[in-house]
Amino acid sequence: MADNINNKENNHEEASPLLDQPKSQPTTPPDNPEFLIGWTADGLPLGHGSVVGQPMGRAPWNSSICACLGQNDHFCSSDLEVCLLGSVAPCVLYGSNVERLGSTPGTFANHCLPYSGLYVIGNSCFGWNCLAPWFSYPSRTAIRRRFNLEGSCEALNRSCGCCGSILEVEAQREQCESACDLATHVFCHVCALCQEGRELRRRLPHPGFNAQPVLFMIPPPEQTMGREA
DSSP states (O other): OHHHHHHHHHHHHHHOTTTTOOOOOOOOOOSOGGGOOOBOTTSOBOOTTOOTTOOOOOBOOSSOTTOTTOOSSTTHHHHHHHHHHHHHOHHHHHHHHHHHHHTOTTHHHHHHHHHHHHHHHHHHHTSSOOSHHHHHHHHHHHHHHHTTBOOHHHHHHHHHOOSHHHHTSHHHHHHHHHHHHHHHHHHSHHHHHHHHHHHHHHHOOOGGGGOOOOOOOOOOOOOOOOOOO
């Protein structure tokens, strides 16, 4: 009896149309280049139709380094604030930029205080702010790499066609761009801080605005039951 029941169950399973479905074969994308979309080493998507290993073209900054008063858009008041901070208190602007770039509260003091010390020493001993740019220029490099922005060498190559041979090799291009970031902070320090502040405020919210929302429990209103007359 048990053998007959097992044979019936096996016949029922073999006859079931759900078990006779063919196994799906794994599909492989075609070799068309437009399907070869990946990611760069910095986590940026490759452009549509580009070749794997070649990232998208780098975008220019939202504002030039000489546009200290900002642009006539909805960030106009923020640009004026950046210009005022850069002129009066560059240490505060630098600390705010690094805090916004890192997106972690509490990093303001860790960068503002060392910058202030170097600022005071440079102006006291050498008569100008020559030490703080060496401490602050890596923030410009970090902004340029994070948002895939073009550097000074690429801007010169785009405008006048020079520095083309340096841009062909990625390692040489990055070394040249880092040196240009340092030179920009040394010779145009306040303008560089203001440009970085305008760029960050258009791209990233302040980390203080990313706090978890607080839920308030509101008790229901007092209910009174009507009494019968």
